[in-house]
Amino acid sequence: MMKHLPALSLLLLLPLPLTSQAATDTKRGESLLQQRCYGCHGEDVYVREKRLVKDYAGLQKRVNFCVHQTNTQWFDDEIADVIEFLNSEYYHFKK
Numbered sequence: 001m002m003k004h005l006p007a008l009s010l011l012l013l014l015p016l017p018l019t020s021q022a023a024t025d026t027k028r029g030e031s032l033l034q035q036r037c038y039g040c041h042g043e044d045v046y047v048r049e050k051r052l053v054k055d056y057a058g059l060q061k062r063v064n065f066c067v068h069q070t071n072t073q074w075f076d077d078e079i080a081d082v083i084e085f086l087n088s089e090y091y092h093f094k095k
């Protein structure tokens, strides 16, 4: 019965994947968006002709505003990931 233990402890010792803290992660941004952001509007607002957001700073402001609407306590880096995802997917603003 004990013979599986060494293998198990080896597994536990495996280093965690080195996720970079500094770089934004658009994949994570996308899944956060999918989990939380489709309550009030879909992605159509990001691509409509008369969209509200006109530049990168405006996008940051709007996302922060909308995050507060969702009742989610997101960390700054999660918000940054969502902003980065929206920018790379829909808005394409220069920073």
Ligand code: HEC
Pocket (backbone or CB within 6 Å): 033, 036, 037, 038, 039, 040, 041, 045, 046, 050, 051, 052, 053, 059, 062, 063, 066, 067, 069, 070, 082, 086
């Ligand atoms: C409680 C409702 C609500 C939720 C939830 C919500 N939003 Fe919004 N969002 C709005 C409203 C209202 C607008 C403005 C739409 C309009 O004026 O037609 C908007 C507009 C936006 C825009 C601007 C679109 C444009 O015109 O360029 C972005 C970007 C945006 N939301 C991102 C998000 C993100 C990211 C989330 C998830 C964190 C989110 N929203 C969740 C209500 C919400």
